[in-house]
Amino acid sequence: MTPTHPSRRSLVGMATVAALLLGGCAVSAVSTQPLRLRAQDTLAVLPFSNLTDVPQAQLRAQAIAVSLLRQRGLRKVVVYPQPGAGDLLQAPVEPSAAQQLRWARRQGATYALGGNVTEWRYKTGVDNEPAVGVTLQLRRVADGSVAWSASGGRSGWGYQGLAAVGQQQIAALLSGLQVVAGPKPAQR
Numbered sequence: 001m002t003p004t005h006p007s008r009r010s011l012v013g014m015a016t017v018a019a020l021l022l023g024g025c026a027v028s029a030v031s032t033q034p035l036r037l038r039a040q041d042t043l044a045v046l047p048f049s050n051l052t053d054v055p056q057a058q059l060r061a062q063a064i065a066v067s068l069l070r071q072r073g074l075r076k077v078v079v080y081p082q083p084g085a086g087d088l089l090q091a092p093v094e095p096s097a098a099q100q101l102r103w104a105r106r107q108g109a110t111y112a113l114g115g116n117v118t119e120w121r122y123k124t125g126v127d128n129e130p131a132v133g134v135t136l137q138l139r140r141v142a143d144g145s146v147a148w149s150a151s152g153g154r155s156g157w158g159y160q161g162l163a164a165v166g167q168q169q170i171a172a173l174l175s176g177l178q179v180v181a182g183p184k185p186a187q188r
Contacts, residue, residue, distance in 0.1 A: 032148050032149050032150065032176070033148070033176075034148075034176045034177070034178055035138065035147055035148040035176065035177055035178070036178045036179075036180055037074065037110075037111065037177055037178070037179050037180070038179075038180060038181070039073045039074060039075055039179050039180065039181045040075055040076070040181075041074070041076070041109075041110045041111065042076040042077075042078060042107060042108050042109040042110060043069060043074050043076070043077050043078070043109060043110070043111050043112070043113060044078050044079075044080065044103070044104035044107050044109035044111070044112040044113070044141065045062060045065065045066050045069070045077060045078070045079045045080065045112075045113050045114075046080050046100045046104070046112050046113065046114040047062070047080050047082055047094065047095065047100070047114070048061055048062045048065075048114065048115040048116065048117055049094075049114075049115070049116045049117070050117050051116050051117060051118050052117055052118065052119060052120050052121065054120050054121055057117045057120035058115075058117045059082075060117075060120065060163065060166065061115065061117045061120065061132075061134055061166060061170065062079070062115070064163070064166055064167050064170050065113065065115065065136070065170050065174070066079055068167070068170060068171055068174050069113070069174065069177075072174065072177065072179045073179035073181075074179055078107045078109065080095075080100060080103060080104075097144070100112065100114070101139070101141060101144055104141045105141055105142075109141045110140070110141060110142075111138050111139065111140060111141060111147060112138070112139045112141050113136060113137070113138050113139075114136075114137050114139070115134060115135055115136045115137065116134070116135040117132075117133070117134055118133035118134065118135065118153070119131050119132055119133030119153060120132055120133075120162065120166065121162070122162060123155065126158075127157070127158030128158055129155050129156055129157060129158050129160075130155065130156045130160055130161065130162040130164075130165040130166075131153070131154070131155040131156075131165070132153060132154050132155075132162070132165050132166045132169045133151075133152070133153035133154075133169075134151065134152065134153075134166070134169055134170055134173060135149070135150070135151035136149060136150050136151070136170075136173050136174070137149045138177070148176060148177065150173040150174075150176050151173070152169060152172060152173055153169070154168060154169040154172070156168075
């Protein structure tokens, strides 16, 4: 009687199936060291930049990030006011980084989150798979230095919605921010 182990042919078959399953949903998320935030800290969300050709992709990504930050336990998340953001015919005037940080200081924020949307579309082709690329950066409001950053991209299956794939990717990136209750924890 021969030992019961998979044959080389069945191993190749299993590897092929696994590759096909994983290939349809490519994911990447790269983050700096995790950062701990206190639940009672004020976090300012600055305007995201849209580096795509999709109108208002930055507003969609920013809205998802705000919602996920609140779900993670941050009690006070304030969003930079963007007058005219809903007007597709007029290009919004981008405030400078210094203006954004001054606004965040006036809000009493400890940190300010900004980001870039590098991809937010359905791929062309038979399956029309959703594809998202986002970079996030958390700055210390006091001095403007970068405390944490993350970037990544994700593509989904042809039947998935673009917003759902965007939410999954932004949630994966924000997983590097740990929200804790009580006094400020020691940084690792």
